Amino acid sequence: MHQTVGRIFDRNGDGDFEITNQQHLLRQLHLRKQQTYTENRIYPALQLTDFRADLFQKVRQLARSQRPDHPWLSMDDAALMRSAGLYQKDYQTGVEGFTLAAALLLGKDEVIQSIVPYYKTDAIYRVNNTDR
Structure with a gap:
């Protein structure tokens, strides 16, 4: 659409x-x-250890810059993921876990490569913005 x-x-x-x-x-x-939003596909084997801790801090910094009392600032990483919709439950199957969007946004590089091995970036040259 x-x-x-x-x-x-x-x-x-x-x-x-x-x-x-x-x-x-x-x-x-x-x-x-x-039913076709691939970003919401659940990967039940993904664990919090598959995500980069430094990116959770970056998310909180960005949230703080928008709103100093943002709820994510006081949440642990798991609660933040649920709040952001990056951890979901499929109520038809009962399967729950982190989504593809979670992996792509916060996953370690090897996790992303494992989940979407067909996606490759040959080179990125960044002068100013070196954030993901």
């Missing part, structure tokens, strides 16, 4: 189709896409 200038488009292999004022098509699109 893509939205631009107040118009909504359904993107697929054949092209972009405007569905802005077609409620039944919007509803069908949302139902169709509801």
Whole structure:
């Protein structure tokens, strides 16, 4: 789904189709896409030790810069992940764990490479912003 200038488009292999004022098509699109968000795929074997501790501190620094009393500042790492929606439970299967999004955002490099081995970055050259 893509939205631009107040118009909504359904993107697929054949092209972009405007569905802005077609409620039944919007509803069908949302139902169709509801189960396909790969970022929400649960990896039950992922543990907190698979994530970089320094990135949790970076997340808290960013949260503090937006709001000095942000709730994440007083949460442990597991609670922060739940609060951010990076730890989920699939209520259809009962499977729970960290999501692909969690691994991509906070995972150690070897964890990311193991989960998405087809994704490679040949080179990144950063002059100013050296954060992930």
